[in-house]
Amino acid sequence: MAEQVRAIRTRRTILSAAAKIFEEHGYQAATISQILKEARTTKGALYFHFMSKEDLAQAVLAEQDHRIMVPPRISKVQEIVDAVMLHAHRLQTDPMVRAGVRLTMDQMAQGLDRSGPFLRWAEVGRQLLQEAQVRGELLPHAVPAETADVIVGSFAGIQSMSQAVCEYRDLPGRVSAMMRHVLPSAVAPSILASLDLSESRGARVYAEALEAAEAGEAAVTAG
Amino acid sequence: MAEQVRAIRTRRTILSAAAKIFEEHGYQAATISQILKEARTTKGALYFHFMSKEDLAQAVLAEQDHRIMVPPRISKVQEIVDAVMLHAHRLQTDPMVRAGVRLTMDQMAQGLDRSGPFLRWAEVGRQLLQEAQVRGELLPHAVPAETADVIVGSFAGIQSMSQAVCEYRDLPGRVSAMMRHVLPSAVAPSILASLDLSESRGARVYAEALEAAEAGEAAVTAG
Numbered sequence: 172m173a174e175q176v177r178a179i180r181t182r183r184t185i186l187s188a189a190a191k192i193f194e195e196h197g198y199q200a201a202t203i204s205q206i207l208k209e210a211r212t213t214k215g216a217l218y219f220h221f222m223s224k225e226d227l228a229q230a231v232l233a234e235q236d237h238r239i240m241v242p243p244r245i246s247k248v249q250e251i252v253d254a255v256m257l258h259a260h261r262l263q264t265d266p267m268v269r270a271g272v273r274l275t276m277d278q279m280a281q282g283l284d285r286s287g288p289f290l291r292w293a294e295v296g297r298q299l300l301q302e303a304q305v306r307g308e309l310l311p312h313a314v315p316a317e318t319a320d321v322i323v324g325s326f327a328g329i330q331s332m333s334q335a336v337c338e339y340r341d342l343p344g345r346v347s348a349m350m351r352h353v354l355p356s357a358v359a360p361s362i363l364a365s366l367d368l369s370e371s372r373g374a375r376v377y378a379e380a381l382e383a384a385e386a387g388e389a390a391v392t393a394g
Numbered sequence: 395m396a397e398q399v400r401a402i403r404t405r406r407t408i409l410s411a412a413a414k415i416f417e418e419h420g421y422q423a424a425t426i427s428q429i430l431k432e433a434r435t436t437k438g439a440l441y442f443h444f445m446s447k448e449d450l451a452q453a454v455l456a457e458q459d460h461r462i463m464v465p466p467r468i469s470k471v472q473e474i475v476d477a478v479m480l481h482a483h484r485l486q487t488d489p490m491v492r493a494g495v496r497l498t499m500d501q502m503a504q505g506l507d508r509s510g511p512f513l514r515w516a517e518v519g520r521q522l523l524q525e526a527q528v529r530g531e532l533l534p535h536a537v538p539a540e541t542a543d544v545i546v547g548s549f550a551g552i553q554s555m556s557q558a559v560c561e562y563r564d565l566p567g568r569v570s571a572m573m574r575h576v577l578p579s580a581v582a583p584s585i586l587a588s589l590d591l592s593e594s595r596g597a598r599v600y601a602e603a604l605e606a607a608e609a610g611e612a613a614v615t616a617g
Binding site for chain 2: 195196197199200275276277281285286289290317318320321323324325326327328329330331332333335336345348349351352353355356357
């Protein structure tokens with residue numbers, strides 16, 4: 172058990188070091204030696220956990236997906252809004268999420284398949300919007316897969332614009348504006364009127380999700 | 395005159411070389427020596443035209459702005475649609491535009507101010523949408539600056555997603571879907587019904603703009 176804990180910690184240390192090096196040098200220029208030096212670990216430990224530089228990058232990319240879960244909502248449209256707003260909040264506050272998003276957006280990373288995060292987010296969005304459609308939350312002509320693609324693509328660019336312009340300070344406001352523009356084309360007016368699209372939503376969902384996670388852990392410990 | 399032409403050509407050669415090197419290595423890792431080798435020119439010639447690596451990158455970034463002009467439209471909303479669709483078309487077909495967009499999206503390019511293209515495009519969009527507002531093309535609650543920001547940010551991410559997923563093959567369709575989602579929240583229904591948001595719009599605007607430019611040159615020659 173102690174060994175397992177140590178292995179998980181080592182993996183985490185290597186991953187954080189890789190995220191930092193990728194962010195500083197870009198995927199292309201980053202080297203395994205730089206990552207080893209940053210992580211203060213051995214080649215053996217690194218290759219025990221990761222096969223290659225690409226494998227490390229894919230692990231950093233995957234960190235975006237470990238979404239701290241949004242609690243289920245009565246409105247599935249609100250659930251997708253919350254997932255996006257929570258992601259924006261984590262992008263502002265969590266260096267690992269930031270590193271994953273930057274790698275995803277690194278159009279110069281040759282030999283690294285960056286399609287994963289786009290396709291996985293689009294799939295999560297499509298599923299939530301299809302559930303919303305079944306529940307009658309969408310307009311009759313709405314196409315869940317198309318709307319999901321527009322939201323995922325738009326978010327990617329809006330975070331990039333916010334980073335270039337002011338290091339993410341205005342990100343929640345920009346994401347809220349994007350949602351207010353995109354959703355009325357796909358969502359029924361009665362649902363639209365009940366949505367919370369405010370800038371502070373992401374921080375509140377984050378606090379709520381953390382509380383739920385801690386309550387869950389406490390229940391497991393008590394059990 | 396011959397010297398001027400030669401200078402313009404040399405500048406162009408250096409700029410193309412810089413675009414290629416930035417695209418291959420990323421801004422951070424790229425060096426002036428690599429650009430000199432690619433351009434097959436002298437250090438003296440390079441520094442005659444550009445002060446530094448950042449100066450070169452800013453020139454590549456600025457290439458996106460040399461928009462082959464969209465002819466004025468009766469509807470200013472159609473004009474902004476055409477500018478975006480034309481940009482998408484050029485991104486698919488012009489390596490220099492592609493290099494500029496990739497540099498803009500290079501979140502790892504430390505020390506390079508990448509906010510320029512975002513802010514300039516947002517400003518062009520804001521002006522066109524303000525004209526549209528004066529002409530009564532927008533809904534009463536529409537805020538031109540906010541809608542322009544959403545379009546510019548969304549476009550940036552949608553091109554990135556299209557590049558990651560299929561090297562830009564589906565870009566016109568994705569941009570058309572984005573416009574169909576975003577515009578109904580800001581544009582009056584009567585204008586909306588008259589817009590051409592089809593996938594093939596960008597290629598047609600490009601052909602039209604080229605023809606207009608050639609006719610202009612012919613008129614100058616005849617004069």
